[in-house]
Amino acid sequence: MSLPKKFESKDKSKERPCVPVREMARDLLTKWGFDPTNEAILPDRHPQYRECARHGRYPISMVDEQDVVRYIAPVCSICAAEHASQRLMESAAIPRRYIDCDFDNYVVDVPGQQTALDVCWDYAEHFAERASKGSSLILCGNPGTGKNHLASAIARTVLSMGRSVLHVTAYDVIARIRQTWQRGIGNSTELEVIRGFAEADLLIIDEVGKTFGSDGERVHLFEVIDHRYRDMKPTIILSNEGVEGVEKYLGAAAFDRLCQNGGLLLFDWQSYRRGRTGA
Ligand SMILES: [Zn+2]
Structure with a gap:
Protein backbone atom coordinates (compact mmCIF):
# COMPACT_ATOMS: atom_id res chain seq x y z
CA MET A 1 0.00 0.00 0.00
CA SER A 2 1.65 3.26 -1.07
CA LEU A 3 1.11 6.51 0.74
CA PRO A 4 -1.12 9.15 -0.88
CA LYS A 5 0.63 11.52 -3.25
CA LYS A 6 -0.04 14.46 -0.99
CA PHE A 7 1.78 12.84 1.88
CA GLU A 8 4.79 11.85 -0.19
CA SER A 9 5.23 15.19 -1.89
CA LYS A 10 4.59 17.35 1.12
CA ASP A 11 6.75 20.39 0.81
CA LYS A 12 8.76 20.54 4.02
CA SER A 13 10.04 24.08 3.24
CA LYS A 14 6.57 25.50 3.81
CA GLU A 15 6.46 24.21 7.38
CA ARG A 16 7.44 26.56 10.11
CA PRO A 17 11.00 25.62 11.01
CA CYS A 18 11.87 24.27 14.44
CA VAL A 19 8.22 23.69 15.44
CA PRO A 20 7.61 20.08 16.37
CA VAL A 21 5.03 18.43 14.17
CA ARG A 22 2.98 17.46 17.20
CA GLU A 23 2.69 21.07 18.28
CA MET A 24 1.71 22.15 14.77
CA ALA A 25 -0.97 19.53 14.76
CA ARG A 26 -2.39 20.75 18.06
CA ASP A 27 -2.46 24.33 16.74
CA LEU A 28 -4.28 23.26 13.62
CA LEU A 29 -6.81 21.20 15.55
CA THR A 30 -7.54 24.04 17.94
CA LYS A 31 -7.87 26.46 15.03
CA TRP A 32 -10.47 24.26 13.36
CA GLY A 33 -12.36 23.61 16.56
CA PHE A 34 -11.32 19.99 17.10
CA ASP A 35 -10.08 18.33 20.24
CA PRO A 36 -6.38 19.31 20.16
CA THR A 37 -5.28 15.99 21.59
CA ASN A 38 -6.88 14.14 18.69
CA GLU A 39 -4.13 14.21 16.09
CA ALA A 40 -5.48 11.16 14.31
CA ILE A 41 -7.82 13.18 12.10
CA LEU A 42 -5.06 15.24 10.46
CA PRO A 43 -4.50 14.31 6.81
CA ASP A 44 -0.82 13.60 7.32
CA ARG A 45 -1.70 10.97 9.93
CA HIS A 46 -3.32 8.92 7.16
CA PRO A 47 -3.63 6.30 5.85
CA GLN A 48 -3.93 4.49 9.14
CA TYR A 49 -3.77 0.73 9.33
CA ARG A 50 -4.99 -2.14 11.40
CA GLU A 51 -3.52 -5.57 11.67
CA CYS A 52 -5.33 -8.76 10.64
CA ALA A 53 -3.80 -11.70 12.50
CA ARG A 54 -4.05 -13.81 9.34
CA HIS A 55 -3.52 -11.38 6.46
CA GLY A 56 -1.31 -8.59 7.82
CA ARG A 57 -2.00 -4.86 7.82
CA TYR A 58 -4.88 -3.25 5.97
CA PRO A 59 -5.85 0.45 5.62
CA ILE A 60 -8.71 1.88 7.66
CA SER A 61 -8.42 5.41 6.27
CA MET A 62 -7.24 7.35 3.22
CA VAL A 63 -6.88 10.94 2.04
CA ASP A 64 -8.93 11.72 -1.05
CA GLU A 65 -8.09 14.17 -3.84
CA GLN A 66 -9.67 17.05 -1.91
CA ASP A 67 -7.39 16.29 1.07
CA VAL A 68 -10.34 14.98 3.03
CA VAL A 69 -9.72 12.06 5.34
CA ARG A 70 -11.99 9.14 4.46
CA TYR A 71 -12.45 6.27 6.87
CA ILE A 72 -12.87 2.75 5.52
CA ALA A 73 -14.79 0.03 7.39
CA PRO A 74 -12.20 -1.48 9.73
CA VAL A 75 -12.54 -4.95 8.27
CA CYS A 76 -9.84 -7.00 6.54
CA SER A 77 -10.99 -7.29 2.93
CA ILE A 78 -9.63 -10.84 2.55
CA CYS A 79 -11.44 -12.02 5.71
CA ALA A 80 -14.63 -10.30 4.46
CA ALA A 81 -14.40 -12.14 1.12
CA GLU A 82 -13.88 -15.43 2.94
CA HIS A 83 -16.94 -14.86 5.11
CA ALA A 84 -19.04 -13.99 2.06
CA SER A 85 -18.11 -17.21 0.28
CA GLN A 86 -18.73 -19.18 3.49
CA ARG A 87 -22.24 -17.69 3.72
CA LEU A 88 -22.87 -18.55 0.07
ZN1 LIG B 1 -7.84 -11.06 7.32
Missing part, protein backbone atom coordinates in the same frame (compact mmCIF):
# COMPACT_ATOMS: atom_id res chain seq x y z
CA MET A 89 -21.79 -22.11 0.68
CA GLU A 90 -24.01 -22.42 3.73
CA SER A 91 -27.04 -21.09 1.89
CA ALA A 92 -26.36 -23.58 -0.91
CA ALA A 93 -25.99 -26.38 1.61
CA ILE A 94 -29.08 -25.89 3.77
CA PRO A 95 -32.41 -24.78 2.27
CA ARG A 96 -33.78 -21.73 4.08
CA ARG A 97 -36.76 -23.70 5.37
CA TYR A 98 -34.48 -26.13 7.21
CA ILE A 99 -31.84 -23.64 8.36
CA ASP A 100 -32.69 -24.16 12.07
CA CYS A 101 -32.90 -27.95 11.83
CA ASP A 102 -30.35 -29.66 14.05
CA PHE A 103 -29.99 -33.04 15.72
CA ASP A 104 -31.00 -31.44 19.05
CA ASN A 105 -34.42 -30.31 17.83
CA TYR A 106 -35.40 -33.44 15.91
CA VAL A 107 -38.59 -34.75 17.51
CA VAL A 108 -38.63 -38.47 18.32
CA ASP A 109 -42.11 -40.00 18.73
CA VAL A 110 -41.69 -43.49 17.30
CA PRO A 111 -38.78 -46.01 17.42
CA GLY A 112 -38.10 -45.54 13.69
CA GLN A 113 -37.31 -41.89 14.28
CA GLN A 114 -34.80 -42.77 17.01
CA THR A 115 -33.04 -45.17 14.61
CA ALA A 116 -33.00 -42.51 11.87
CA LEU A 117 -31.61 -39.95 14.33
CA ASP A 118 -28.90 -42.36 15.55
CA VAL A 119 -27.81 -43.36 12.05
CA CYS A 120 -27.70 -39.75 10.76
CA TRP A 121 -25.95 -38.46 13.88
CA ASP A 122 -23.35 -41.22 13.60
CA TYR A 123 -22.87 -40.48 9.90
CA ALA A 124 -22.28 -36.76 10.58
CA GLU A 125 -20.10 -37.30 13.63
CA HIS A 126 -17.83 -39.75 11.77
CA PHE A 127 -18.00 -37.94 8.45
CA ALA A 128 -14.21 -37.87 7.93
CA GLU A 129 -14.11 -41.67 8.12
CA ARG A 130 -17.28 -42.05 5.99
CA ALA A 131 -15.99 -39.61 3.40
CA SER A 132 -12.68 -41.47 3.06
CA LYS A 133 -14.67 -44.56 2.05
CA GLY A 134 -17.11 -42.65 -0.13
CA SER A 135 -19.92 -43.96 2.05
CA SER A 136 -23.32 -42.68 0.91
CA LEU A 137 -26.76 -42.55 2.51
CA ILE A 138 -30.26 -42.95 1.10
CA LEU A 139 -33.11 -41.45 3.14
CA CYS A 140 -36.41 -42.46 1.59
CA GLY A 141 -40.07 -42.89 2.47
CA ASN A 142 -43.16 -40.94 3.47
CA PRO A 143 -43.11 -37.16 3.08
CA GLY A 144 -43.05 -35.07 6.26
CA THR A 145 -41.12 -37.65 8.30
CA GLY A 146 -37.96 -35.62 8.92
CA LYS A 147 -35.64 -36.60 6.05
CA ASN A 148 -34.80 -32.99 5.22
CA HIS A 149 -34.46 -32.13 8.90
CA LEU A 150 -31.82 -34.82 9.41
CA ALA A 151 -30.06 -34.11 6.10
CA SER A 152 -29.80 -30.44 7.11
CA ALA A 153 -28.42 -31.44 10.52
CA ILE A 154 -25.78 -33.56 8.75
CA ALA A 155 -24.99 -30.64 6.40
CA ARG A 156 -24.57 -28.30 9.36
CA THR A 157 -22.18 -30.70 11.13
CA VAL A 158 -20.14 -31.33 7.99
CA LEU A 159 -19.92 -27.57 7.27
CA SER A 160 -18.69 -26.95 10.81
CA MET A 161 -15.83 -29.37 10.05
CA GLY A 162 -14.74 -26.96 7.31
CA ARG A 163 -15.92 -29.27 4.53
CA SER A 164 -18.07 -28.19 1.59
CA VAL A 165 -21.69 -29.29 1.18
CA LEU A 166 -23.99 -28.77 -1.78
CA HIS A 167 -27.75 -29.36 -1.51
CA VAL A 168 -29.55 -29.63 -4.84
CA THR A 169 -32.73 -31.20 -6.17
CA ALA A 170 -32.63 -33.93 -8.81
CA TYR A 171 -34.31 -31.39 -11.08
CA ASP A 172 -31.42 -28.91 -10.50
CA VAL A 173 -28.90 -31.55 -11.58
CA ILE A 174 -30.84 -32.46 -14.72
CA ALA A 175 -31.64 -28.85 -15.67
CA ARG A 176 -28.07 -27.66 -15.10
CA ILE A 177 -26.64 -30.41 -17.32
CA ARG A 178 -29.24 -29.81 -20.04
CA GLN A 179 -28.54 -26.08 -19.98
CA THR A 180 -25.11 -26.83 -21.44
CA TRP A 181 -26.81 -28.19 -24.55
CA GLN A 182 -28.18 -24.77 -25.43
CA ARG A 183 -25.63 -22.73 -27.31
CA GLY A 184 -24.79 -19.30 -25.98
CA ILE A 185 -25.96 -19.99 -22.44
CA GLY A 186 -23.02 -20.11 -20.08
CA ASN A 187 -19.64 -21.39 -21.08
CA SER A 188 -19.62 -24.66 -19.18
CA THR A 189 -19.49 -27.99 -20.92
CA GLU A 190 -21.53 -30.94 -19.71
CA LEU A 191 -18.45 -32.53 -18.18
CA GLU A 192 -17.57 -29.32 -16.33
CA VAL A 193 -21.05 -29.20 -14.81
CA ILE A 194 -20.83 -32.85 -13.77
CA ARG A 195 -17.38 -32.19 -12.28
CA GLY A 196 -18.87 -29.21 -10.43
CA PHE A 197 -21.42 -31.48 -8.75
CA ALA A 198 -18.63 -33.95 -8.04
CA GLU A 199 -16.49 -31.30 -6.35
CA ALA A 200 -18.36 -30.83 -3.04
CA ASP A 201 -17.19 -32.97 -0.11
CA LEU A 202 -20.84 -33.91 0.43
CA LEU A 203 -23.58 -33.70 -2.20
CA ILE A 204 -27.21 -33.92 -1.08
CA ILE A 205 -29.65 -34.69 -3.92
CA ASP A 206 -33.20 -33.91 -2.83
CA GLU A 207 -36.57 -34.74 -4.42
CA VAL A 208 -35.29 -37.83 -6.21
CA GLY A 209 -38.30 -39.38 -7.95
CA LYS A 210 -40.32 -36.19 -8.18
CA THR A 211 -39.70 -35.66 -11.88
CA PHE A 212 -40.87 -38.13 -14.48
CA GLY A 213 -37.78 -40.32 -14.44
CA SER A 214 -37.09 -40.69 -18.15
CA ASP A 215 -34.03 -42.58 -19.35
CA GLY A 216 -32.37 -39.24 -20.10
CA GLU A 217 -32.87 -37.98 -16.54
CA ARG A 218 -31.59 -41.28 -15.18
CA VAL A 219 -28.41 -40.94 -17.26
CA HIS A 220 -27.68 -37.45 -15.90
CA LEU A 221 -28.12 -38.50 -12.28
CA PHE A 222 -26.04 -41.61 -12.92
CA GLU A 223 -23.22 -39.50 -14.39
CA VAL A 224 -23.07 -37.35 -11.26
CA ILE A 225 -23.41 -40.26 -8.81
CA ASP A 226 -20.89 -42.35 -10.75
CA HIS A 227 -18.37 -39.48 -10.92
CA ARG A 228 -18.58 -39.07 -7.15
CA TYR A 229 -18.42 -42.83 -6.63
CA ARG A 230 -15.19 -43.04 -8.61
CA ASP A 231 -13.74 -40.09 -6.64
CA MET A 232 -14.81 -41.86 -3.39
CA LYS A 233 -17.05 -38.94 -2.44
CA PRO A 234 -20.26 -39.45 -0.46
CA THR A 235 -23.74 -38.54 -1.71
CA ILE A 236 -26.97 -38.33 0.27
CA ILE A 237 -30.19 -39.11 -1.61
CA LEU A 238 -33.54 -37.83 -0.32
CA SER A 239 -36.73 -39.27 -1.80
CA ASN A 240 -40.40 -39.57 -0.93
CA GLU A 241 -40.44 -42.87 -2.84
CA GLY A 242 -40.04 -46.27 -1.22
CA VAL A 243 -36.89 -48.33 -1.71
CA GLU A 244 -38.08 -49.87 -5.00
CA GLY A 245 -39.15 -46.47 -6.26
CA VAL A 246 -35.70 -44.97 -5.63
CA GLU A 247 -33.97 -47.90 -7.33
CA LYS A 248 -36.30 -47.69 -10.31
CA TYR A 249 -35.85 -43.95 -10.65
CA LEU A 250 -32.03 -43.92 -10.33
CA GLY A 251 -31.45 -47.20 -12.14
CA ALA A 252 -29.81 -50.30 -10.68
CA ALA A 253 -26.23 -49.18 -11.43
CA ALA A 254 -26.48 -45.87 -9.56
CA PHE A 255 -28.47 -47.52 -6.75
CA ASP A 256 -25.76 -50.19 -6.31
CA ARG A 257 -23.01 -47.58 -6.12
CA LEU A 258 -24.91 -45.68 -3.42
CA CYS A 259 -25.58 -48.81 -1.38
CA GLN A 260 -21.97 -49.98 -1.51
CA ASN A 261 -20.45 -49.07 1.92
CA GLY A 262 -23.54 -46.96 2.40
CA GLY A 263 -26.73 -46.97 4.40
CA LEU A 264 -30.40 -46.94 3.53
CA LEU A 265 -33.00 -45.57 5.90
CA LEU A 266 -36.69 -46.09 5.27
CA PHE A 267 -38.89 -43.43 6.86
CA ASP A 268 -42.09 -45.50 6.97
CA TRP A 269 -43.94 -43.85 9.84
CA GLN A 270 -46.71 -41.27 9.49
CA SER A 271 -46.06 -37.62 8.74
CA TYR A 272 -45.52 -35.34 11.71
CA ARG A 273 -45.31 -32.19 9.63
CA ARG A 274 -48.56 -30.75 10.94
CA GLY A 275 -47.93 -28.92 14.18
CA ARG A 276 -44.44 -30.33 14.65
CA THR A 277 -41.02 -29.04 13.70
CA GLY A 278 -40.01 -32.23 11.89
CA ALA A 279 -40.22 -31.95 8.12
Whole structure:
Protein backbone atom coordinates (compact mmCIF):
# COMPACT_ATOMS: atom_id res chain seq x y z
CA MET A 1 0.00 0.00 0.00
CA SER A 2 1.65 3.26 -1.07
CA LEU A 3 1.11 6.51 0.74
CA PRO A 4 -1.12 9.15 -0.88
CA LYS A 5 0.63 11.52 -3.25
CA LYS A 6 -0.04 14.46 -0.99
CA PHE A 7 1.78 12.84 1.88
CA GLU A 8 4.79 11.85 -0.19
CA SER A 9 5.23 15.19 -1.89
CA LYS A 10 4.59 17.35 1.12
CA ASP A 11 6.75 20.39 0.81
CA LYS A 12 8.76 20.54 4.02
CA SER A 13 10.04 24.08 3.24
CA LYS A 14 6.57 25.50 3.81
CA GLU A 15 6.46 24.21 7.38
CA ARG A 16 7.44 26.56 10.11
CA PRO A 17 11.00 25.62 11.01
CA CYS A 18 11.87 24.27 14.44
CA VAL A 19 8.22 23.69 15.44
CA PRO A 20 7.61 20.08 16.37
CA VAL A 21 5.03 18.43 14.17
CA ARG A 22 2.98 17.46 17.20
CA GLU A 23 2.69 21.07 18.28
CA MET A 24 1.71 22.15 14.77
CA ALA A 25 -0.97 19.53 14.76
CA ARG A 26 -2.39 20.75 18.06
CA ASP A 27 -2.46 24.33 16.74
CA LEU A 28 -4.28 23.26 13.62
CA LEU A 29 -6.81 21.20 15.55
CA THR A 30 -7.54 24.04 17.94
CA LYS A 31 -7.87 26.46 15.03
CA TRP A 32 -10.47 24.26 13.36
CA GLY A 33 -12.36 23.61 16.56
CA PHE A 34 -11.32 19.99 17.10
CA ASP A 35 -10.08 18.33 20.24
CA PRO A 36 -6.38 19.31 20.16
CA THR A 37 -5.28 15.99 21.59
CA ASN A 38 -6.88 14.14 18.69
CA GLU A 39 -4.13 14.21 16.09
CA ALA A 40 -5.48 11.16 14.31
CA ILE A 41 -7.82 13.18 12.10
CA LEU A 42 -5.06 15.24 10.46
CA PRO A 43 -4.50 14.31 6.81
CA ASP A 44 -0.82 13.60 7.32
CA ARG A 45 -1.70 10.97 9.93
CA HIS A 46 -3.32 8.92 7.16
CA PRO A 47 -3.63 6.30 5.85
CA GLN A 48 -3.93 4.49 9.14
CA TYR A 49 -3.77 0.73 9.33
CA ARG A 50 -4.99 -2.14 11.40
CA GLU A 51 -3.52 -5.57 11.67
CA CYS A 52 -5.33 -8.76 10.64
CA ALA A 53 -3.80 -11.70 12.50
CA ARG A 54 -4.05 -13.81 9.34
CA HIS A 55 -3.52 -11.38 6.46
CA GLY A 56 -1.31 -8.59 7.82
CA ARG A 57 -2.00 -4.86 7.82
CA TYR A 58 -4.88 -3.25 5.97
CA PRO A 59 -5.85 0.45 5.62
CA ILE A 60 -8.71 1.88 7.66
CA SER A 61 -8.42 5.41 6.27
CA MET A 62 -7.24 7.35 3.22
CA VAL A 63 -6.88 10.94 2.04
CA ASP A 64 -8.93 11.72 -1.05
CA GLU A 65 -8.09 14.17 -3.84
CA GLN A 66 -9.67 17.05 -1.91
CA ASP A 67 -7.39 16.29 1.07
CA VAL A 68 -10.34 14.98 3.03
CA VAL A 69 -9.72 12.06 5.34
CA ARG A 70 -11.99 9.14 4.46
CA TYR A 71 -12.45 6.27 6.87
CA ILE A 72 -12.87 2.75 5.52
CA ALA A 73 -14.79 0.03 7.39
CA PRO A 74 -12.20 -1.48 9.73
CA VAL A 75 -12.54 -4.95 8.27
CA CYS A 76 -9.84 -7.00 6.54
CA SER A 77 -10.99 -7.29 2.93
CA ILE A 78 -9.63 -10.84 2.55
CA CYS A 79 -11.44 -12.02 5.71
CA ALA A 80 -14.63 -10.30 4.46
CA ALA A 81 -14.40 -12.14 1.12
CA GLU A 82 -13.88 -15.43 2.94
CA HIS A 83 -16.94 -14.86 5.11
CA ALA A 84 -19.04 -13.99 2.06
CA SER A 85 -18.11 -17.21 0.28
CA GLN A 86 -18.73 -19.18 3.49
CA ARG A 87 -22.24 -17.69 3.72
CA LEU A 88 -22.87 -18.55 0.07
CA MET A 89 -21.79 -22.11 0.68
CA GLU A 90 -24.01 -22.42 3.73
CA SER A 91 -27.04 -21.09 1.89
CA ALA A 92 -26.36 -23.58 -0.91
CA ALA A 93 -25.99 -26.38 1.61
CA ILE A 94 -29.08 -25.89 3.77
CA PRO A 95 -32.41 -24.78 2.27
CA ARG A 96 -33.78 -21.73 4.08
CA ARG A 97 -36.76 -23.70 5.37
CA TYR A 98 -34.48 -26.13 7.21
CA ILE A 99 -31.84 -23.64 8.36
CA ASP A 100 -32.69 -24.16 12.07
CA CYS A 101 -32.90 -27.95 11.83
CA ASP A 102 -30.35 -29.66 14.05
CA PHE A 103 -29.99 -33.04 15.72
CA ASP A 104 -31.00 -31.44 19.05
CA ASN A 105 -34.42 -30.31 17.83
CA TYR A 106 -35.40 -33.44 15.91
CA VAL A 107 -38.59 -34.75 17.51
CA VAL A 108 -38.63 -38.47 18.32
CA ASP A 109 -42.11 -40.00 18.73
CA VAL A 110 -41.69 -43.49 17.30
CA PRO A 111 -38.78 -46.01 17.42
CA GLY A 112 -38.10 -45.54 13.69
CA GLN A 113 -37.31 -41.89 14.28
CA GLN A 114 -34.80 -42.77 17.01
CA THR A 115 -33.04 -45.17 14.61
CA ALA A 116 -33.00 -42.51 11.87
CA LEU A 117 -31.61 -39.95 14.33
CA ASP A 118 -28.90 -42.36 15.55
CA VAL A 119 -27.81 -43.36 12.05
CA CYS A 120 -27.70 -39.75 10.76
CA TRP A 121 -25.95 -38.46 13.88
CA ASP A 122 -23.35 -41.22 13.60
CA TYR A 123 -22.87 -40.48 9.90
CA ALA A 124 -22.28 -36.76 10.58
CA GLU A 125 -20.10 -37.30 13.63
CA HIS A 126 -17.83 -39.75 11.77
CA PHE A 127 -18.00 -37.94 8.45
CA ALA A 128 -14.21 -37.87 7.93
CA GLU A 129 -14.11 -41.67 8.12
CA ARG A 130 -17.28 -42.05 5.99
CA ALA A 131 -15.99 -39.61 3.40
CA SER A 132 -12.68 -41.47 3.06
CA LYS A 133 -14.67 -44.56 2.05
CA GLY A 134 -17.11 -42.65 -0.13
CA SER A 135 -19.92 -43.96 2.05
CA SER A 136 -23.32 -42.68 0.91
CA LEU A 137 -26.76 -42.55 2.51
CA ILE A 138 -30.26 -42.95 1.10
CA LEU A 139 -33.11 -41.45 3.14
CA CYS A 140 -36.41 -42.46 1.59
CA GLY A 141 -40.07 -42.89 2.47
CA ASN A 142 -43.16 -40.94 3.47
CA PRO A 143 -43.11 -37.16 3.08
CA GLY A 144 -43.05 -35.07 6.26
CA THR A 145 -41.12 -37.65 8.30
CA GLY A 146 -37.96 -35.62 8.92
CA LYS A 147 -35.64 -36.60 6.05
CA ASN A 148 -34.80 -32.99 5.22
CA HIS A 149 -34.46 -32.13 8.90
CA LEU A 150 -31.82 -34.82 9.41
CA ALA A 151 -30.06 -34.11 6.10
CA SER A 152 -29.80 -30.44 7.11
CA ALA A 153 -28.42 -31.44 10.52
CA ILE A 154 -25.78 -33.56 8.75
CA ALA A 155 -24.99 -30.64 6.40
CA ARG A 156 -24.57 -28.30 9.36
CA THR A 157 -22.18 -30.70 11.13
CA VAL A 158 -20.14 -31.33 7.99
CA LEU A 159 -19.92 -27.57 7.27
CA SER A 160 -18.69 -26.95 10.81
CA MET A 161 -15.83 -29.37 10.05
CA GLY A 162 -14.74 -26.96 7.31
CA ARG A 163 -15.92 -29.27 4.53
CA SER A 164 -18.07 -28.19 1.59
CA VAL A 165 -21.69 -29.29 1.18
CA LEU A 166 -23.99 -28.77 -1.78
CA HIS A 167 -27.75 -29.36 -1.51
CA VAL A 168 -29.55 -29.63 -4.84
CA THR A 169 -32.73 -31.20 -6.17
CA ALA A 170 -32.63 -33.93 -8.81
CA TYR A 171 -34.31 -31.39 -11.08
CA ASP A 172 -31.42 -28.91 -10.50
CA VAL A 173 -28.90 -31.55 -11.58
CA ILE A 174 -30.84 -32.46 -14.72
CA ALA A 175 -31.64 -28.85 -15.67
CA ARG A 176 -28.07 -27.66 -15.10
CA ILE A 177 -26.64 -30.41 -17.32
CA ARG A 178 -29.24 -29.81 -20.04
CA GLN A 179 -28.54 -26.08 -19.98
CA THR A 180 -25.11 -26.83 -21.44
CA TRP A 181 -26.81 -28.19 -24.55
CA GLN A 182 -28.18 -24.77 -25.43
CA ARG A 183 -25.63 -22.73 -27.31
CA GLY A 184 -24.79 -19.30 -25.98
CA ILE A 185 -25.96 -19.99 -22.44
CA GLY A 186 -23.02 -20.11 -20.08
CA ASN A 187 -19.64 -21.39 -21.08
CA SER A 188 -19.62 -24.66 -19.18
CA THR A 189 -19.49 -27.99 -20.92
CA GLU A 190 -21.53 -30.94 -19.71
CA LEU A 191 -18.45 -32.53 -18.18
CA GLU A 192 -17.57 -29.32 -16.33
CA VAL A 193 -21.05 -29.20 -14.81
CA ILE A 194 -20.83 -32.85 -13.77
CA ARG A 195 -17.38 -32.19 -12.28
CA GLY A 196 -18.87 -29.21 -10.43
CA PHE A 197 -21.42 -31.48 -8.75
CA ALA A 198 -18.63 -33.95 -8.04
CA GLU A 199 -16.49 -31.30 -6.35
CA ALA A 200 -18.36 -30.83 -3.04
CA ASP A 201 -17.19 -32.97 -0.11
CA LEU A 202 -20.84 -33.91 0.43
CA LEU A 203 -23.58 -33.70 -2.20
CA ILE A 204 -27.21 -33.92 -1.08
CA ILE A 205 -29.65 -34.69 -3.92
CA ASP A 206 -33.20 -33.91 -2.83
CA GLU A 207 -36.57 -34.74 -4.42
CA VAL A 208 -35.29 -37.83 -6.21
CA GLY A 209 -38.30 -39.38 -7.95
CA LYS A 210 -40.32 -36.19 -8.18
CA THR A 211 -39.70 -35.66 -11.88
CA PHE A 212 -40.87 -38.13 -14.48
CA GLY A 213 -37.78 -40.32 -14.44
CA SER A 214 -37.09 -40.69 -18.15
CA ASP A 215 -34.03 -42.58 -19.35
CA GLY A 216 -32.37 -39.24 -20.10
CA GLU A 217 -32.87 -37.98 -16.54
CA ARG A 218 -31.59 -41.28 -15.18
CA VAL A 219 -28.41 -40.94 -17.26
CA HIS A 220 -27.68 -37.45 -15.90
CA LEU A 221 -28.12 -38.50 -12.28
CA PHE A 222 -26.04 -41.61 -12.92
CA GLU A 223 -23.22 -39.50 -14.39
CA VAL A 224 -23.07 -37.35 -11.26
CA ILE A 225 -23.41 -40.26 -8.81
CA ASP A 226 -20.89 -42.35 -10.75
CA HIS A 227 -18.37 -39.48 -10.92
CA ARG A 228 -18.58 -39.07 -7.15
CA TYR A 229 -18.42 -42.83 -6.63
CA ARG A 230 -15.19 -43.04 -8.61
CA ASP A 231 -13.74 -40.09 -6.64
CA MET A 232 -14.81 -41.86 -3.39
CA LYS A 233 -17.05 -38.94 -2.44
CA PRO A 234 -20.26 -39.45 -0.46
CA THR A 235 -23.74 -38.54 -1.71
CA ILE A 236 -26.97 -38.33 0.27
CA ILE A 237 -30.19 -39.11 -1.61
CA LEU A 238 -33.54 -37.83 -0.32
CA SER A 239 -36.73 -39.27 -1.80
CA ASN A 240 -40.40 -39.57 -0.93
CA GLU A 241 -40.44 -42.87 -2.84
CA GLY A 242 -40.04 -46.27 -1.22
CA VAL A 243 -36.89 -48.33 -1.71
CA GLU A 244 -38.08 -49.87 -5.00
CA GLY A 245 -39.15 -46.47 -6.26
CA VAL A 246 -35.70 -44.97 -5.63
CA GLU A 247 -33.97 -47.90 -7.33
CA LYS A 248 -36.30 -47.69 -10.31
CA TYR A 249 -35.85 -43.95 -10.65
CA LEU A 250 -32.03 -43.92 -10.33
CA GLY A 251 -31.45 -47.20 -12.14
CA ALA A 252 -29.81 -50.30 -10.68
CA ALA A 253 -26.23 -49.18 -11.43
CA ALA A 254 -26.48 -45.87 -9.56
CA PHE A 255 -28.47 -47.52 -6.75
CA ASP A 256 -25.76 -50.19 -6.31
CA ARG A 257 -23.01 -47.58 -6.12
CA LEU A 258 -24.91 -45.68 -3.42
CA CYS A 259 -25.58 -48.81 -1.38
CA GLN A 260 -21.97 -49.98 -1.51
CA ASN A 261 -20.45 -49.07 1.92
CA GLY A 262 -23.54 -46.96 2.40
CA GLY A 263 -26.73 -46.97 4.40
CA LEU A 264 -30.40 -46.94 3.53
CA LEU A 265 -33.00 -45.57 5.90
CA LEU A 266 -36.69 -46.09 5.27
CA PHE A 267 -38.89 -43.43 6.86
CA ASP A 268 -42.09 -45.50 6.97
CA TRP A 269 -43.94 -43.85 9.84
CA GLN A 270 -46.71 -41.27 9.49
CA SER A 271 -46.06 -37.62 8.74
CA TYR A 272 -45.52 -35.34 11.71
CA ARG A 273 -45.31 -32.19 9.63
CA ARG A 274 -48.56 -30.75 10.94
CA GLY A 275 -47.93 -28.92 14.18
CA ARG A 276 -44.44 -30.33 14.65
CA THR A 277 -41.02 -29.04 13.70
CA GLY A 278 -40.01 -32.23 11.89
CA ALA A 279 -40.22 -31.95 8.12
ZN1 LIG B 1 -7.84 -11.06 7.32
